[in-house]
Structure formats: structure tokens, C-alpha cells
Amino acid sequence: GAVVSQHPSRVICKSGTSVKIECRSLDFQATTMFWYRQFPKKSLMLMATSNEGSKATYEQGVEKDKFLINHASLTLSTLTVTSAHPEDSSFYICSARGDIAQYFGPGTRLTVL
């Protein structure tokens, strides 16, 4: 139990395009999901907290107009990186709050050319 999926697992896009990443809790409902970013050899950096049916809460320094989050159902949250630039290249990981802990998706490797 407590499986979280992410799609796509990796994406390469051109600068200026937008990329949508999906996060799904497969066998449980999650009112709260989290989006993280991880740079090589660094720990996870929380970007935002996504609450089902309401606006996301962004961490300081994270641009909400650039990283659009939608949590439309109890099993799905999406992160859209708008007008992506090379500096947005990173490993994006979502997690869903289950009954015991936060469970992480497998991550999405974004490369912006």
C-alpha cells in the first residue's frame, strides 16, 4: 500500500515551453500533497504544499506564477512549470500524506534545453 506515481519520469523540453508533471496516490486518498525539488547531491527542497480543493501554499522564494499547482482530486496533483528555462532543470519529486507518513513518488527528471 501507499504507492505514489509520477508521470512523466523524465522530460526534455525547449526553453520557453511549459511542462506538466502529474502526481497520483494509487491506493489511498491524499488531501495533502507536497512538491519538492532536488539538485544533485543536495537534499530535498520543499516548493509547495498542495491541498485538495484549495490553493497551494508556496515556500518562500518559489514563484507561484511559474510553478502552477492544481490539486483537483484526492488522488491527483499536478505541477506545471511554465515558460521553462535551463535553470529550471532539476529532479522534481512529489509526496502524498498518507495515514502514517509522507510517501514519495519516483520523481521526474526535467531537462530544459
Added chain:
Amino acid sequence: EDKVVQSPLSLVVHEGDTVTLNCSYEVTNFRSLLWYKQEKKAPTFLFMLTSSGIEKKSGRLSSILDKKELSSILNITATQTGDSAIYLCAVTGGSNYKLTFGKGTLLTVNP
């Protein structure tokens, strides 16, 4: 601001050795401490420790929470090469469920 410090930052051992990883924290209204293992992809959940559950064990892995010392240890006995990974410690506090992560301990188990 919540803070988690892990030590050592990296560790190299031989198969069969026992290792102890450390985690200390400062958090407002402590709720829980979690251990995760991260290999090439995203972290996988190992343990959660709270005030009512200060010791957990699963196979060769065990963890203890010391609320007085604001710390936790993760023990791995009879290490195997498959234990090689980054081990992350995180805490939650207050009324939200945000995780504050430490920088992790990179464990390398050599055959």
C-alpha cells in the same frame, strides 16, 4: 526555523559491518521524526517515530528516538551492498505536515 542535522555526511563500510547514523533536530511543537532511504530515485519510507513510538525495528534496520536529547539513531546490522544509499532524516512539527529534511548520510557498503 526547524532544523535537522545528520552525521556523518558520508560513511564507507564493508559488508557485514554494523553502522549507526545520527540525526539531531530542533523543531517547534515536535510531531514526528521519519527516516527515508534514497537510492537513485525518490526516497522510500523506512520508519516514523513519535512520542508514543520511540523505537522501531524492521529486519536488520532499527531506529530509536531520544526526545530528551532531541535526536534519533538509525542502526543497520550485517550491512549488505544493497544498503548503499543516502539515508534521510526528517521531522514534522506544529499543525502542518511539512517535512524538514537533513542533508542526509551517504552510506557506501563495499563487498
